[in-house]
Amino acid sequence: MKDEKKYLFDHPKNIKRLLYLLYSCCILLFILDFFIHRDVSHSGENLWGFYPLYGFVTCVVLVRVATWMRTFLMREEDYYANETMDNESMDDKAIPHGDDVSNSRENVKKKFLPKIEGHNVDD
């Protein structure tokens, strides 16, 4: 019954509005760089759009590098559980998990195989 109720971001229009608001703010902030005088302490700051570019580029690099790190750092969820628990029950009694825990390793293996897809903002 509750599912039928439409919430704020169930309307794609609202998401679009939010994104347009972000884009406009970004454009405005970039333009402000040309009009507002700032005290420069670091040589890089002399560049127009230094902070916007630095923020954008470093974040993209951060995410790409982190994604690449997954290729050699990611293991199945119960990677450590196999040895440290000596095959004792790993079920978290206090906090019930929704998924079938016994199946989780298989799930992760399956997830490794297909191409990784991101969450879409429009979801």
Place this chain on the structure above:
Amino acid sequence: MWMIELPPFMPFYIGALFVLLTRSKLRGVIMMAIPIASAVHLGMIPEGIHLQFSLFDYQLIPYRVDKLSLMFGYVFHLAALIGIIYSLHLRDTMQQVAAMMYVGSGLGAVFAGDLLTLFIFWELLAITSVFLIWARRTQRSYVTGMRYLIIQVLSGVILLAGTLFYFTENNTLEFGYIGLDSVSGWLIFIAFGIKCAFPMVHNWLTDAYSEATVTGTVFLSAFTTKVAVYALARAYPGTELLVYIGAAMTCFPIFFAVIENDLRRVLAYSLINQLGFMVVGIGIGTALAINGAVAHAFNDVIFKGLLFMSMGAVLHMTGRIHGSELGGLYKTMPKTTILCIVGAASISAFPLFSGFVSKSMIMSAALAEGFDWIWLMLLFASAGVFHHAGIKIPYFAFFAHDSGIRANDPPKNMLLAMAIAASLCIAIGIYPQGLYALLPYETTYNPYDTTHVLAQTQLLFYSALAFVWLNLKGMYPPELRSTNLDFDWLYRRAFPRALQTMFTIIWQNDRRLRQEFKLKLTMCLTYIAAKNNRLSSLLSRNYPSGSMAMWVAVVLATYLFLSFIQ
């Protein structure tokens, strides 16, 4: 006057006793009254040494008050009150007693005027806090707690060794500037470093804070690491090495945070990142930098507490904490969502939120002292922290894809605690002078000049733009149920494996050697037996060679005996 001599840890230890003896509402009232009464008491205390005595050759100062310790004292009281309100719904004596003792130990450590007292509270912090992990009462939390305890106690043992060296070198135990010029200096530095989650010894934090109870993590996030920051600020201000360690701490955890699925573990990584800013400030060591580090520690206790509380609320209400299982919670948990966003804006250092007024002090100090490359790293870390703590946490928990979970907002006490923390985040952001007045050094710093505000806003908005762009392009790493290897792999997997292999090889070789020795011995015996056999067949067919040997021995012994008698 005895009230002045009552150190702040005492009310909490006595309070823990009362908590043990009372139940339900009365217990709640006592727990809330203690931090309030103790804070009022602390507010009236003048600076100076209020308690000291001699123990054997050692001059101990268990209660010393100055501006640096007061600052941490105030924020610890605040964190205690918020944590207690957040956990008012609990009916778990072990956790509540442990929490009170833990707060007391934290206060004991920051008001300790000598290294031996510091060591005692250092260890008490470890012993009391581990119960907040064990209180989850699962096999997994038990094992995690043991790992946590071993590392924390190790830090304490190194501190004790350093303290003894320090006493031998300087003939005093007073806790002041130590520096890295001696063995004791290095030992104490390492002990502080372990508790401050320096790179490579940081995994106790990500391990424990994601495994503790919902309310336990809120307490844990406030005290242990901040005591370490306080200790570094007192003993190692201006140590350049700290600048580089701190810069590394700000940068490396954000990569792990981006790919981590457990949202409380993401916050633990982000806590290391924030500690990095404080460590850089201490390393720079100027008045502005130390002020920045201390102010940031103060703010971090509140905004990181708020974020841990909001994720705790999600875990409490849904039973889940993995980004892969959450999403869409804003629909039924709107208050938690808003409070979480306030915490996220504060940690990201948005202007008008608390993180901004302290982080910019450290960044300005780095530039002023010519640490240009460090400044660039801090700038990267600022953008990164917005990315993983500012956007990722609220986005994957409350928005993203709809998980279908329709959990309500948490109990009122949890919401109230979060609301207090959120109000403080905004209040400090709007009126930073109130915070600056408490700082150890006089300051006229103004964070709200056009340069800072514009630069920070540009940085953050374009980070957000990068997040949106990566998401729309499908390049953002999805949340997956998985374990990411970190340095703890060394002691959880590599060392045990190496030891196992080593012992297997030793045992195999040992068995082989013993078998060969046994074989040689058997061969030897067979050889002798064969010889004896031949001997008995030739000369003494009817007498075994053994009895002959015995009689020869008897004759010789008799001969010897007779020669002695003579």
